[in-house]
Amino acid sequence: MYNIPINFIQIRLLDFIDIFLVAIILFQLYRLIRGTGTLSIFIGIVSIYIVWWLVRILEMELLTALLGQFVSVGVLALIIVFQPEIRKFLLFLGNQNIIKKGSNKFLRFFSQMDNNTPLNISLLVNTCQHFADTQTGALIVLTKSNDLSFYLETGELLDARVSDQLLENIFFKNSPLHDGAVIITNNRIKAARCVLPVSENTSIPVSLGLRHRAAAGISEVSDAIAIVVSEQTGNISIAMHGEIKRNLKPLQLKEFLVKEFGAMSQGSSVKQDKK
Secondary structure (H helix, E strand, O other): OOEEEEEEEEEEEHHHHHHHHHHHHHHHHHHHHOEEEHHHHHHHHHHHHHHHHHHHHHHHHHHHHHHHHHHHHHHHHHHOOHHHHHHHHHHOOOOOOOHHOOOOHHHHHHHOOOOOOOHHHHHHHHHHHHHHOOOOOOEEOOOOOOHHHHHHHHOEEEEEEEOOHHHHHHHOOOOOOOOOOEEEEOEEEEEEEEEOOHHHHOOOOOOOOHHHHHHHHHHHHHHEEEEOOOOOOOEEEEEEEEEEEEEOOOOHHHHHHHHOOOOOOOOOOOOOOOO
8 A cells, every 4th residue: 555654644545445434424324313312312422432531531530430331331322322223224234235225325315415395385384274174184294404214114105296185185084194194305295104203291281192292202303393283173283392382373384384494485375264
């Protein structure tokens, strides 16, 4: 190998490859956990390791021994915290077409980086109002920085443009897809009938059903926003950061979505609330 002398440090070509591979691993790890509560846990674990490394250099024996106990179980903690992501990664490695599929996913990721189709807020609000008027139960998840790929795999993949007809067909009572959640990313319905984690928050009223608890659950583990239409009352609710805002009017729903996603693509105006 060719050695490049820089002062007293020799940098090899393998060192550049090593740094490049580590950067790829860290970037993929960030993609898996961004927008989720797991990211905060990971940052906390890294912070403990950095502090432990500093106190070792400063020869602070008591703190070194104390923090060393956390560092010694750090790998086990990471395995527990990132269990879903590790399982997904191992399943990916076990696929026989890993090279071909991996390259396709790699190219698809970069092709989608510029694919930020704005959310059609007016269409979504009008559809939710229709569900409320007809007391059609619905659970719609709008993603932000996290694409919720793990939860997409629990449902039926669609990848279709958002339309009121498609949403009404999905949540029609006799439709095989009406149970579970619809996940929307970049104004496209990525999947339907998705299974979401159910919140165990005891402050959620017992009168709310599994749809509301699932909406709160997905908003606890990610930065996604979940819209719920009650099948019993027709009330519209929103879940964000684990909290549920209930009994929203269509205009309030629109104002909330505009605040979170910006003034998006033009669509029909929001219909006047008949209630």
